[in-house]
Amino acid sequence: MEKLLEMAKKVCDQAEVYSYEPATSSVLFENAKLHDIESSIHAGVSLRIIKDGKLGFAYTRNILNRNEILQNALDSLKGKVEAEYDFPLTTEISDLKTFDPSIEDLTTSRMVDELCRISEQFQSKTDAEISLDSYKHIEKIMIMNSQGTDINSKNGGFGFYLGLIFPGGASSISRSQSYFTFKKTPQNLVNEMIEFYNSSQKVIEPKSGKMKVLWMPKSMHTLTWRILSGTSAKSIYERISPIAEKIGKKIFDEKLTIHDAPLDDKYPWTRAFDDEGVNCHPLSIIENGVLKSFYYDLNFAKKLNTKSTGHGYRTSRWGGEAIGIKPNPNLTHLQIKPGNASFSELLKFMDKGMIIEGAMGAHSGNIPNGDYSVGVSPGFYVENGEIIGRVKDAMIAGNVYDTLKNVIAIEDTLHPSWSGRFPAILCDDVSVATKKYD
Amino acid sequence: MFEKLKKILQKVDADYSDIRYEQKKDCVITFNGKELTRIGSNSTDGFVVRILKNGGLSSVAFTKETDADTAIKSALENAVLIGKNIKKPIQLAKVPVVKETFFPEMNEDPRKITISEKLELVRKYNDIPLKNYKIVNTNIGYVDTIREKYFVTSEGSEIREDLITTRVGGLITSKEGNLIQNIRVSSGGSDGFYNVRNQEDNFANKTRLVLDLLKAKPVKAGVFNCILNPSLAGVFAHEAFGHFSEADIIETLPAMRQKMQIGSKLGSDVLNIIDDATMPNQLGFYKYDDEGVAVRSTQLMKNGILTGRLHSRRTAFEFDEPISGHCVAEDYRFAPIIRMGTIYIEGSTPTFDELLESLQDGLYIVDAKGGQTAGENFTFGAQYGYVVKDGKLAGMIRDINISGNLYQTMKDIIMVSNDLVLTKTGGCGKGQTNIRSCHGAPHILVNNVVMGGV
Structure with a gap:
């Protein structure tokens, strides 16, 4: 890495070398039986160079030939991609817990035993088709740049996913959790899933109309993806955010506070610096319903005449490999502040309505505009504050900037989900379409 | 390359094993609105080994040749672990042993087109929607992805095949007042660069539709x-x-x-x-x-x-x-x-x-x-x-x-x-x-x- 940086420095104004080495093992149970074990050990290097305000970008797996990756980066300079920003000089980084060495000793055999134990419990108490997986992941990130930054981080974690599938339908109840190292599955999580599953056996066909809807953490991405789009510096720059002019204005119900918490080391995958070597900080996005901030990487911060908030990540919503993705603004540690209501209190407040256990098609539709229109997979129907069955063929639709103005109550606990940790949120007046009409 | 792969497989003590080595080359050009935001060609490579032993099948992927021994060891252990934990041993259906090199016929191989020619083509398409002031943004790009594959099995198959994919397209976004609409546009294929040529009408047509959407109910x-x-x-x-x-x-x-x-x-x-x-x-x-x-x-x-x-x-x-x-x-x-x-x-x-x-x-x-x-x-x-x-x-x-x-x-x-x-x-x-x-x-x-x- 040092040699590549030295070579690059000689021929351009600025250079950055990013190295990423992930190693993963995963164990998969299908239909309550061990189905597959896969592992991977990857390494890769990505090079960004800046010359005369233009960007060069290249990456490779194996630096067999330093000249080749440098030449690829120099060739891409010819496209004249603008890069007005400077790579940062980061010498001090927050002292965070990112890694628990005991994860190194975790064997796939131990992971198989634990999933066997959980599988047996589910089998004895439900008639569900059982799908479980768990993984162990360790990654090393190193960033060096011509300003003198030379930082690295080793992150690790163990996680699992538990799914109870309704036979024939394949819609499911699922929960996931992640820790710094191996932990036994909490019994209350298993019990809660069994209870949900058994209380939603009956298929209910509610009538279409507006009703109270409880967003579970697992379906929250339907809403958060639209907020992520609206508050990204990229959307602001591209003039496709409907809330570009709303900083300091109340856009959601005052019960709603949303922030990014990369330094919160109660949970794994903490980050002291982003993928551009900028220090991470907590960032308030929404405070008591008021829009506080957008999030920036180096590139869009410069274009919009402000500073990076430490949100330049080499990720994309559709996957892809870190070394091949240019940093772009992303919120990766989103949290919605818990409220005061327990889950059973939320059901009482709800009285009658639908719990959105899973949402299908959240990635389609007019995301920039905040619109969503998703299939429930499944929904649980609630009457008199109790779950009476599950809903299959139904769709819920609305606009995030309307839906989150009508928050009735927020759960008091955070649960991990895609791109963050969220409590369940009860909203009023959400449109539900089914095959039944008045 | 086949000799190198066979050498790696020879170390595997199993009922069946296979190894695939691939070099993946891609060329990416992306415009966001008027700005070119990405351009470049890159090459990456790696190995995947699958092992069937004692009724268990497991796989491992690795990118450094020096990791081969560690990777194979873990795949072997995992295969045995699976075998021990399942009642019905995994078996593979019988297939003919194949030794063949197959390169698909190309109508203009994208590897032979210069990156500047690709850039000019995408720029031309991207300019079509941007002529209209109600088009506030585009995400239009070109990608070609080339997988050069080498595959060897312990049964004796040796196959070399290339998969060459080209695509051009992306998203066009229109805006009027607070209403934002978008539409997708794309073309491409598996048999050459010609698939992404002559798309002017396609881009013009999609531009008209995304403007019409601003008036749709x-x-x-x-x-x-x-x-x-x-x-x-x-x-x-x-x-x-x-x-x-x-x-x-x-x-x-x-x-x-x-x-x-x-x-x-x-x-x-x-x-x-x-x-x-x-x-x-x-x-x-x-x-x-x-x-x-x-x-x-x-x-x-x-x-x-x-x-x-x-x-x-x-x-x-x-x-x-x-x-x-x-x-x-x-x-x-x-x-x-x-x-x-x-x-x-x-x-x-x-x-x-x-x-x-x-x-x-x-x-x-x-x-x-x-x-x-x-x-x-x-x-x-x-x-x-x-x-x-x-x-x-x-x-x-x-x-x-x-x-x-x-x-x-x-x-x-x-x-x-x-x-x-x-x-x-x-x-x-x-x-x-x-x-x-x-x-x-x-x-x-x-x-x-x-x-x-x-």
């Missing part, structure tokens, strides 16, 4: 009889039906496996579905899958009756059904899984106008905008559509998302037209992305579709 929630255009009907064939033709999906869902038995009548008489990746010059074309099995044309449904399934060697043995050659990986980072190749609803005799005449009142919905399935339930977005009144297209509608039940919808497809179209770009995500996932259909008329509205 949001669709009302409700239940409608609908005509789905070929793109959307193809998504139904792929998402709602196709994934449950993949043996690895239903293998572990006992209730669905029971329902999807070969010979079961599941759809209406007019429904015929086939997967045929052997057709050259289509996006989904390939010769050998990533288990070294030659792909076969597979009839999945005939007159509404389930007639076949897509298999890997493992599931073909497990189901005791014919091998089909559908076990494919995204690239060197992954072990292969069962994927559709070119799946489509076969055409019938009526014309599109005859479908409109038969529909009378309902909706005509056009072009896919993402879809997802969970078992029998599916949700798809459409990019735009029209109200149909007295058999004629009336006002334009937007914000279209439909949801339905697979089994019910297969019965509710009452008419299929004669105008089959196959997709030119793909991106199926089943843990891995398959950019060559090709699907298609003619227009289809479906009763009782649930529309989400906004």
Whole structure:
């Protein structure tokens, strides 16, 4: 890495070398039986160079030939991609817990035993088709740049996913959790899933109309993806955010506070610096319903005449490999502040309505505009504050900037989900379409 | 390279093993609005080893040759661990040993086109929407992806095949007041650079549509009889039906496996579905899958009756059904899984106008905008559509998302037209992305579709 940086420095104004080495093992149970074990050990290097305000970008797996990756980066300079920003000089980084060495000793055999134990419990108490997986992941990130930054981080974690599938339908109840190292599955999580599953056996066909809807953490991405789009510096720059002019204005119900918490080391995958070597900080996005901030990487911060908030990540919503993705603004540690209501209190407040256990098609539709229109997979129907069955063929639709103005109550606990940790949120007046009409 | 791979396999003490080495080359050009935001060519590589031992099958992917010993050791241990924990040992269906080098015929090899020529072509397309002031943004790009594959098995197969995919397209966004609308545009294919040339009319047409969408009415929630255009009907064939033709999906869902038995009548008489990746010059074309099995044309449904399934060697043995050659990986980072190749609803005799005449009142919905399935339930977005009144297209509608039940919808497809179209770009995500996932259909008329509205 040092040699590549030295070579690059000689021929351009600025250079950055990013190295990423992930190693993963995963164990998969299908239909309550061990189905597959896969592992991977990857390494890769990505090079960004800046010359005369233009960007060069290249990456490779194996630096067999330093000249080749440098030449690829120099060739891409010819496209004249603008890069007005400077790579940062980061010498001090927050002292965070990112890694628990005991994860190194975790064997796939131990992971198989634990999933066997959980599988047996589910089998004895439900008639569900059982799908479980768990993984162990360790990654090393190193960033060096011509300003003198030379930082690295080793992150690790163990996680699992538990799914109870309704036979024939394949819609499911699922929960996931992640820790710094191996932990036994909490019994209350298993019990809660069994209870949900058994209380939603009956298929209910509610009538279409507006009703109270409880967003579970697992379906929250339907809403958060639209907020992520609206508050990204990229959307602001591209003039496709409907809330570009709303900083300091109340856009959601005052019960709603949303922030990014990369330094919160109660949970794994903490980050002291982003993928551009900028220090991470907590960032308030929404405070008591008021829009506080957008999030920036180096590139869009410069274009919009402000500073990076430490949100330049080499990720994309559709996957892809870190070394091949240019940093772009992303919120990766989103949290919605818990409220005061327990889950059973939320059901009482709800009285009658639908719990959105899973949402299908959240990635389609007019995301920039905040619109969503998703299939429930499944929904649980609630009457008199109790779950009476599950809903299959139904769709819920609305606009995030309307839906989150009508928050009735927020759960008091955070649960991990895609791109963050969220409590369940009860909203009023959400449109539900089914095959039944008045 | 084959010698190097055989040397690595020789170290493996197992009942069966295979190794795939790939060099992946891609060229990416991206515009966001007027700005070029990315350009460059890159090359990456890596290995995937699969090991069958004592009734367990496990895989490992690695990128450094020096990691080979560690990687093989962990795959061996995991295979044995699986073998110990399952009652029925895993076996692979028997297949012929193949030694072949296969390079597809190209109409202009993208490797021979300069990056500056590619850039000028994308710039020209990107400028088409940007001429209009109501177009606030574009995300238009060009990608070519070249997989140069070497595959060796302990049974003696040695296969060298290239997969070369080109695509151009992206998203055009219009805005008026607070209303934002967008539309997708794309072209591409598996047989050369010519697939991305001459797309000016395509870009101009999509620009006009996304401007029209600013004036379109949001669709009302409700239940409608609908005509789905070929793109959307193809998504139904792929998402709602196709994934449950993949043996690895239903293998572990006992209730669905029971329902999807070969010979079961599941759809209406007019429904015929086939997967045929052997057709050259289509996006989904390939010769050998990533288990070294030659792909076969597979009839999945005939007159509404389930007639076949897509298999890997493992599931073909497990189901005791014919091998089909559908076990494919995204690239060197992954072990292969069962994927559709070119799946489509076969055409019938009526014309599109005859479908409109038969529909009378309902909706005509056009072009896919993402879809997802969970078992029998599916949700798809459409990019735009029209109200149909007295058999004629009336006002334009937007914000279209439909949801339905697979089994019910297969019965509710009452008419299929004669105008089959196959997709030119793909991106199926089943843990891995398959950019060559090709699907298609003619227009289809479906009763009782649930529309989400906004």
